[in-house]
Amino acid sequence: MSQRMRRISIAVGACAALLLVAGCKNAYGPSQSRSNQNKANDQANVNTNTDAEQLALDAAQPFILTAQNNSGETGTAKIFDVNGKAEVVLNMSGAPDGVSQPAHIHEGTCAKLGPVVFGLTNVLDGASKTNLNVPMSAIFNGSPRALNVHKSQAESGVYVACVDLTGKVNEGQNTNSSVNANSNANTNTNTSETSQKKTFNITARNFSFSLKEIRVKKGDTVTINLSNSDGFHDWVLDEFNARTKQIGVGSSDSVTFVVDNTGTFEYYCSVGQHRAAGMKGNLIVE
Numbered sequence: 001m002s003q004r005m006r007r008i009s010i011a012v013g014a015c016a017a018l019l020l021v022a023g024c025k026n027a028y029g030p031s032q033s034r035s036n037q038n039k040a041n042d043q044a045n046v047n048t049n050t051d052a053e054q055l056a057l058d059a060a061q062p063f064i065l066t067a068q069n070n071s072g073e074t075g076t077a078k079i080f081d082v083n084g085k086a087e088v089v090l091n092m093s094g095a096p097d098g099v100s101q102p103a104h105i106h107e108g109t110c111a112k113l114g115p116v117v118f119g120l121t122n123v124l125d126g127a128s129k130t131n132l133n134v135p136m137s138a139i140f141n142g143s144p145r146a147l148n149v150h151k152s153q154a155e156s157g158v159y160v161a162c163v164d165l166t167g168k169v170n171e172g173q174n175t176n177s178s179v180n181a182n183s184n185a186n187t188n189t190n191t192s193e194t195s196q197k198k199t200f201n202i203t204a205r206n207f208s209f210s211l212k213e214i215r216v217k218k219g220d221t222v223t224i225n226l227s228n229s230d231g232f233h234d235w236v237l238d239e240f241n242a243r244t245k246q247i248g249v250g251s252s253d254s255v256t257f258v259v260d261n262t263g264t265f266e267y268y269c270s271v272g273q274h275r276a277a278g279m280k281g282n283l284i285v286e
């Protein structure tokens with residue numbers, strides 16, 4: 001017997017007993033108001049993020065959607081990991097009230113959209129949240145991807161906003177620059193200083209670097225040789241203005257810089273949400 005059936009039968013039983021004495025107009029009263037309360041709770045749950053979800057949402061770097069076809073509709077897309085699965089949250093401004101707008105992640109770029117890879121929850125009054133049943137790496141898999149919003153279900157052929165998720169994916173695919181920098185490592189001919197040339201070989205994959213920590217001394221000239229075994233990545237260290245090209249699988253690129261400050265500095269991959277997905281490490285300068 002379902003809870004509701006049980007509740008009704010109890011109410012009916014109570015009613016039968018009470019009928020003799022006082023009638024039972026109010027026998028359903030409490031049951032009815034509880035049912036409404038449950039509905040309100042269900043509604044609230046729809047809009048309530050878990051703590052982990054909220055933290056990930058707050059930490060995620062937004063992709064900025066730009067307007068298309070004079071829609072005046074712009075916004076942000078946040079794509080982040082929640083318990084191993086990707087979640088996508090859109091916040092659009094300039095969206096028409098009460099109009100359900102389809103949204104997708106497509107193959108390709110905003111300039112040249114390919115087929116839909118992932119359908120997202122329709123944008124309604126500027127908001128959309130989708131829990132995709134795939135890991136982040138299924139979205140940021142090295143192929144160009146774009147996220148776009150369509151005008152309405154009736155006019156889904158009209159695009160109103162879009163953002164490229166992976167940037168210029170082909171740039172740097174075939175770079176082999178300075179891979180041999182290794183051979184020059186530690187051949188320091190500088191006689192007047194204690195600073196050294198230091199070279200580190202780092203392999204990138206979805207979503208980590210093979211070195212999580214690098215230790216050097218102030219004044220060192222540091223070379224990072226980045227190679228990529230999986231996905232599409234770069235290596236970026238903002239404080240010393242150092243960054244490799246974004247490279248595809250099997251490619252490599254190098255960057256050389258002088259560390260003129262002590263401290264702990266975070267390096268990371270600037271592609272998509274890779275940094276948030278854990279693609280980072282520390283350069284410690286002593």
Ligand SMILES: [Cu+2]
Pocket residue numbers: 231232233234269270271274279
């Ligand atoms: Cu990356």
